Structures are given as structure tokens and as C-alpha cells.
Amino acid sequence: MKGRINWKSVRDSGGVWIALVVFLVAAAISNENFRSPQNLVNITRQVSYSGIIALGMTFVIAAGGIDLAVGSLFALAGVVSLFAMNAAGGPESVQLVAGLGAALGVGVIGGALNGVLVGAARVQPFIVTLGTMSIFRSLALYFSNAGLVRTDNVLYQKCGMAEFGGIPLPTILLFVLTACLAVVLKLTRFGRHVCAVGSNERVAYYSAIRTGLVKFWTYVLVGGLAGLSAFLLGGRLNSVSSSGAGLSYELDAIAAVIIGGTAMTGGKATIPGTLAGVLLLGIVSNVLDMWGISVNLQGTVKGLVIIIAVLIQYKRKD
DSSP states (O other): OTTOOOHHHHHHHHHHHHHHHHHHHHHHHHOTTTTSHHHHHHHHHHHHHHHHHHHHHHHHHHTTOOOSOHHHHHHHHHHHHHHHHHHOOSSHHHHHHHHHHHHHHHHHHHHHHHHIIIIISOOOHHHHHHHHHHHHHHHHHHHTTTSEEEOOOHHHHHHHTOEETTEEHHHHHHHHHHHHHHHHHHHSHHHHHHHHHHHOHHHHHHTTOOHHHHHHHHHHHHHHHHHHHHHHHHHHHTEEETTTTTTTHHHHHHHHHHHTTOOTTSSOOOHHHHHHHHHHHHHHHHHHHHTTOOHHHHHHHHHHHHHHHHHHHHHHHO
């Protein structure tokens, strides 16, 4: 009936935001330190790095793919970025541009490699990204001798710790990218093609959609965002660990996407939902720390949240 509100659709799209508010209120009541403004800002800063990657992962999963290599690509992009920054001559601003260009370049190239193998060669995305995950991490370890890469660029550190109105730069970028990519997914031809390919690739192909090319660009997007995120985190720490940087970021990104309401089978996606999933995971990790829960058990909680989110998806299909 025209003009009638589809409450099921509202519930499906807004459920994760309701869960986020419930968790936020419960955490604030349970611990007074949690509700301090500085702690809340720190949560958004901490989740912004994996959150930026999660936004790109939304497109990959919406198109029916998966990317297990983003964490390793993150490390490789960060390592190469600092090497490029240290090798570049001239003022610190020039070094900064060189480092950013290297990080984005490595991320895009790594994503393009995955995209070619998945989109053109038609290899299963799980197999492709499982292989490149090992390759990217191995290259990061090799180039850095399995150590820590540092830089003395003061401007880079200032940018990494920059705040505007008390809001960290990575947090601002996370929200800006969320708005931009939400528009791309919902209001552009590319976004519609991504969901069409994920929903039914054969039908999309017969509808004259270049399915391989669509998949290719989703991997390029998430690769570029991984490079950007690596550059931002390097500025905060003024260093990049080849072994620890980006570790489990692929799992955090996938978890946020699933919790946010994007279907693992593709075809349905929500960028705002992914943002809510990112924030929800950040709140859970933060409050578990404040409750004194062992770090070794926090993965258990995260895993349970993922399983519950997937079960809810299957329940909705029934």
C-alpha cells in the first residue's frame, strides 16, 4: 500500500544502531570512566583505522567477495610509506606527500592485484586473498628485516595527532568517508552495479553489467583505503611494525560489515550500518578493558557477536 511504512525495513536497517545505543548506555552506567568525553573520543580514534578499511570492505562483500589480505596490505603500505618518506629529500612537507603517495600507491596496486585475479581470472576471492595475505605480510617483513620502521618527520607526527575541535583527524576522515561512500553505494550507477553483482552475478552479466570490472574496482577501493589508513596510523605512532601493523584488521573489518547488516552472500549493503558496527565493536573492546576482562578473552566476545549477527541474518531470510 502506497505511503505505508515498511517497519521490517526500518528494523533491519536500524537494528544495529539500536544495539549501539543500548551498548553505549549500558557501558556508561556500568563505568563512570567510560562516559568521560576523552574516552569516547579515544574510542573513535582507535576504531577509525580499521573502520576506514571496513567501509571499503562493505563494497567487496556487497559484490559477493571477501578480502582477507587488507591487514597485510596495511602493513606493507605502511612500511613502504615510511621508507619513501625517509628517502625523499627536501622539506618535511615534500616527504609527507611522498609518504602518502607511496601508501596509496601500494594499497591501490595490492587491491588491483586481487581485483584482477578475482574479476578477470575468476579465481575464488577467498583463495586469492588468502594467498596475497601471505605475500603482502612477507614483503613487509622482508623490506623491514622483520622490524620496526621509523621516521623523524615531525610534521608527519603532528598530522597523525592532529585534532579539529577536539576531534581527531582519523575520526573526521572516517565520518567524511562514510558520508561519501554511502552516497556512492546508494545513488550512483557503480553502487547499484555492486549490489546487482552480489545479488545475482549471472543476471547482472546478462543485464550488460561488466561484473568482472565491478569486482575489480571494489578491491581497488578497499586497497586504497587500507593504504590511507596505514598512513594515518603511522603518523600517530611515528613508526610502523611490519609484524604487528594491521594484524586482524581484516577480521575487524569483516565483523563490522556483517554486524552492520551487509549480507555475507552479497547484494545488500549499508555503509551507515558498517559505521555502527565499527563503533559497536570499539565500545565492546573498550568496556571489556575497563571491566578488567583479559585481552585474550576479548576475541571470544567479538566472535560471539559475529555469530549472533550472522544468525540474525539467516533468521530474517527464513
